[in-house]
Amino acid sequence: MEVCNRCKKGHLRSEGRFAQMMVILVFLLLLPHIACQAQVLKCGMWNSYLTIPKYYQSGDFIYGGIVFQASYVRPHNFSNYPSGPPLKKIIVTENYQHILALAFAVKEINKNPQILPNTTLGFKIYDSFLRPRWIYHAIMQFISPNKKLVPNYKCENHDNLLAVIAELVADVSQEIPIVLGIYKFPQLMCGSATVETESNNLHSSYQMIPSGFHLYRGILQLLHHFNWRWIVLIAANGENLAWFMTIMFPKFSNRGICFAVIESFTSLYLCYDAYTEITKCAMEFYYKVTNSKANVLVSYGDTHSMIFLIYLVSIDAINKSKGKVWILTVGMELKNVVRKSRWDIRGFHGALSLALHSNELPGFRQFIQNRNPSNVKGDGFIKDFWALAFHCKFQDSVLGSMSGNICTGEEKLETLPQHVFPRSVTGHSYIIYNAVYAVAHALHAMYSSIPKRRAMLKGERRKQQQPWQLHHFLKMVSFNNSAGENVFFDQNGELVPRFDIINWITFPNQSFIRVKVGSMDPRAPGDEAFTINKDAIIWHSWFNQVQPFSVCNANCQPGYRMKRKEGQPFCCYDCIPCPRGRMSDHKDMAECSTCPDDQYANKDQNLCLPKIVSFLSYEEPLGISLAMCSLSFSLITTLVIRTFMKHHNTPIVKANNQDLTYTLLISLLLCFLCAFLFIGRPEKVTCLLRQIAFGIVFTMAVSSVLAKTITVVLAFMATQPGARIKKWVEQSMANYIVLLCSIFQAGICVVWLATSPPFPDSDMHSVAEEIVLQCNESSSIMFYCVLSYMGLLAIASFTVAFFARRLPDSFNEAKCITFSMLVFCSVWLSFVPTYLSTKGKYMVAVEIFSILSSSAGLLGCIFSPKCYIILLRPELNKKEHVIRRKH
Template identity: 60%
Template sequence: MDSGFGSEVMQSPNIYCYSVLTENYQHILALVFAVKEVNENIQLLPDITVGFEIFDTYLESKLTYRAMMQLISPRNRLLPNYDCGIHGIPKAIIEGLEAVISHQLTTALGFYKIPQLLFSFDPVRMDRNQVCSFYQMVPNDTRQHRGILQLLQYFKWTWIGLLAVDNVNLEWFMQYMFPEFSKNGICFAFMESFSITGYLEEKGEFMTWILGIYNKIMNSKATVLVFYGDDPKMLILRWLMAKSQMVNTTQKAKDKVWILTAQADLKSYGRKEQSWKIQDFHGAISVGVHSNELKGFQEFLQSRNLACDKEDGFIREFWSHAFDCVIPDSVFGKIGGDNCTGEEMIESLPRNYLPISVTGHSYSIYNAVYSVAHALHAMYSSKQKVMKGGREKIQSWQLHHFLKRVSFNNSAGDEISFQDNGEIVGKFDIINWVTFPNQSFIRVKVGSQDPQAPPDQTLKINEKSIVWHNSFNQAQPLSMCNDNCHPSYRKKKKEGEPFCCYHCIPCPEGEISDKNDIDYCFQCPADKHPNKDQNLCIPKIVTFLTYEEPLGTALAIGAVSFSLITVLMLGTFMKHHNTPIVKANNRNITYILLITLLFCFLCALLFIGRPQKVTCLLRQTIFGIIFSVALSSVLAKTITVVLAFMATEPGSRMRKWVGKGLANAIVLFCSLIQIGLCTVWLTTSPPFPDVDMHSVTDEIVLECNEGSGTLFYCVLGYMGFLGLASFSVAFLSRKLPDTFNEAKFITFSILVFCSVWLSFVPAYLSSKGKYMVAVEIFSVLTSSAALLSFIFFPKWYIIVLKSELNNREQLMWRNELRK
């Protein structure tokens, strides 16, 4: 195992030194704790003791390859491929946490088919056809980046920056992950790859380069930055941020939300790093390797003691760096500083020096040991053994068959197993990093991301537990190219910019948007309409012309009033039916006309109230027939006047046409034509109750659908024809000299009638909802009132108020005077 206990610390562009990472001591203890438990478990590997060796490569290729040679050499002798004694080639290798080291070991040891349990993932070298000896103890980078994608979607962060550790990783991300991010609505303000290689010789060029990256980060509108790298590169990033802030005094640092990958941890490098402030990363979120509390591990960790654990080769380094004290050397004695007493308590250390809770990598190391132990148990249980020298001996390659099928529950209750490609079935923890002014920090688990869970349960986050950077005042940060398009607006793409950058334009009239950042506005359902702000659909009001509303009340009162007046006039005419003014121009036609006018006024009431099947069938047809009878009566009266004067001429043949029979025939004939039209209408396409949801924006209008529009306008057109015919005949006979001549009055009445109905058509077509009905009722009442007023009111006036004129002698004398 590569402990990672010693790590590079970059102090300047061309100076490196080594520093003890006290936090990584937990990884060693997790290995020791797991091996201790396995050896104490008599049911797992009875009569077999598991041992281990730890090599620290210090992140150097030379030391990495030397450690690899020692793995395949006899103990204390560098003789690769020479197997002697009981210490032969290891049965499994638990590799380090760094991708570079893991890559080097995998490439070289792949020929030996030694099971290699990895804790890092380099997607570029994942060719399962060439390398089939390793087992991934953490989910791969593809799953991790999908977890980051879900995290961005959850917080609605669409405008982000990306920093990668080198060009290779950035190229892989661009090829495999960039399309998926873009498909899910994530845009990149910038994508930078940084590496110190090639910049160490020219310090000025190096500083210009890092200041350029720093300025791009600070000037960007992206609040969220994704860092794709491991621990050493995280250290470089911290150095870059600190150095840039010291050098660039004109560029004010802006607070950002850092999204870290599982390989990148904030590390404590002791008291030497006080100038490298970590406050920039306060509130950062990482998609970390899943961990769980192991039973007894905290007690085991806290029981470590400088005096008692003399077999621990790492505890002296850990103790001196963690407690900032000096352990006296047996040869040189006290070197300098305060001596370590051995009485120091581990639980008194800041949590960033040695976490008490199990970290994701330590948890994976623990599971790796148990995976190998269970594979060995399965191998011995199946008695697949190779005998050598009278002793049982197994070869490393034999473990693969059993490792691939490992499945067990660890002491924390989590199930451990591998997929067919050797990757562990696992999930990620969402970690919130909280820093403090004294350079300490803690990890707070605020959620999880489980790729195996149902789609709607993959990501779980407790937002209340998240601590954001202080500048955000504990409000969730926003990271967008521009502000949201609020409801009632929609997005319009900005030309030449990524799709996350857009204008916000208002929705067209009649359409709404009820969410932020909608691409298209939409219309409400038929039974709803947009509100004033165009951000909500509200139910339409069901409406029709009712008696209760002022308009309906006024029209109803008008219809009843005119009906009463008509009844009054009819009663007056019937009471004085033998008087000359009533008998003039066919008394029966007068009665028919008055009765039809009465029904004309009353039929207006059929148009008021909730449309029903019966009222819809009757109101237009009854109105059409009654009005046709009225107009036919007017036409008959007019023709009677003309024929009467023509019959008075000597030798005229018209006398035989003058009489009640002709007038009755005209009324009957003209009325039958309208009755025929209405009958065809009712039998082919009759009116019916209908709902109009579109004419009026905010109303559902209950109406009578006229069925056949053609027949409806034929009925109206026929009435217009009768009115025009009556007007023509009356106009031509208006100057006939006779006291009983009604032609002038009929001319005026028909003129008003025609004017009303000619105005009716455009008014009716331009009206909507219940106002269409009101227009028709008004036209019915007005035209009927015109006939009643101009034809009958003058006669009624003479009968009631000027009765002395209602005699034959008086009327004949007035006629002579007029001549």
């Protein structure tokens, strides 16, 4: 056991030597700054203007605090020491509340016997002045004896530093944890949001402010909610910008957000030198980021960046340029900056900011109500705040040039306007309050974890506890604060993020108010993670209280799609109409979509309308007309049959095979009637019979014409002396021709029905606005085989009739057949291209028209001359006129 103890003491001694060596190294690095400070103070030029006010309260353990309340405007040229009063002091009055929050939390803990009984807490708070040298100076004071700047020198008047609560700016937010990390002091960072670096992963550093990753996620939700896709980003420094471009830029791009300008304040610092006016550089920078079409400017930075941004906006207020929507991040809240000449902040009217969530702390208002310089001891901040907040001066003030009444010290804080000193708890004050309690609860947990030694740890012995022992308990700390909210760190040593969305309203007298319009809480389920009341937001007067748009170009309206512009970010695009038959029903669609099969795109191509069911019906004019034509020709054919039957004994009826004549007339009658199979809603039976009946009946008609043509030729040849062909004419050869031709066509139809029969179908695509009910022929090859076979018969009949047209008969039927076949072939040759070029029910109409016209051609050309002779010229209906031999 003694060996272990000696090893442990030796290990601690080694750690102590290592810490001393690191402090010496840091001290040597800071020596030029400290020497410069000492030389200036020795000269007595800054001594009266630049002191380090501190607020000190003794205790068994001490909280170190680095906050920002005051700063100084530097001279333009730093090559020489200035003569006369070189600095202009500015005060951010709101930040005094941060100091009071720390003091209030310590006071509550000391009065609470359940947290740290028999132990008192104190604090030592320094002002950072937003300058790295004074922050480093404060750090050296924390690890030095009281009233001496001797780092790592322990003596009887050395405070027991418990933890450091630092409200830092971006310039030093990465280096300070490294310096204090040598001693493993718990460091609770309460300044601006930081980016992810190796220093963030130090075991001694705890982020009370959500990291840049969480902050940008919140900004992304805000941009997406308002559909702002064309923005400007201003980062505090190059490091933040580089981190954003590497980590967050792809995430913004994936959500459809582009950047008109991406800049950092570093480029402004590079422009400014001893020979360039700061105003010129500032305005060049400002106009670069504001003279774009983007109406939304996201500014990511800290208090230092915000003060400079207020300066830029104040200068631009003179020019009254176009209003913008500012989105400000944590640490860049609008604050009252008190200086000799007031800055115009109306450019921030309507700005939105992601602020740290806060809640009212019981007893905090009472704590500050009676606070004044006369009843507070050790507060080195209160006089500067009091003088500038109440526009008065103390008789012993170093600000001799300041005009105003003498401060009585009896002024009341509650009489100050909200923008000067808010009485409600701000986000940063709330975080500092929770940071003080987090360390106290960790210390309490550490004491409670060693029950055997609890009796020994009394009085002075407790002072021997080392700060590094707190880390184990600080990582696991979880408690409910006085506002009833749970406070804990995640696995990365960060406070679980939660934001309030603040709308900033400014007034002509340079006052302003903050209005909470929403919140973001990643821990909340679903839709509760992001809530915002858009109706409560007041926008910049430039937008006439209408939600601003921020896009590279106007939105593509429904009916159009986006086409990216070459050489431009993907947010910049042209709008082109959707192709015919496609539609877009939302703004800014990348591609036009196709409507469902039972719908079609309207004329504006922004909506899908139901298609109408279409087929050739008896209720529409076209169907009625074709039906009437079919019926009329059928009646005419019937009359012709009746006429021929009535005059069946006349020579003209008996001539050229009377049976063929009746077969042809009946076939034509059936052809006219089969047109009714094509009209009406397609059914299974009609689809099966439609093309089959048409093919067989028409084949009978054409084969009858062919047989008649052959009969005419054979009859003429039989009249020649000694002709042996006479016996063929007397026999029933014509009937065999009709029968064989019809049987062959019927065989084709049977094969069609057996292999792929027609069936009812609906065509969704041929006609854009209709669902065409039709008979699907199933096999177009078989359909065209039927037509081709009829065509061959017609061509054969036409050829034979054409060569027989000059036979020397008084009534030569070959001429009539020639004309009829000419009409028939013309109709069906024109049918094929017409049929293929039409769509929907008009295809059926074309086929019906071809059936009627070709049948009517056969009826008219063949039978009209005969009917004329039978009915009107009966004197010619004699045998000597029908057959006249050639002499």
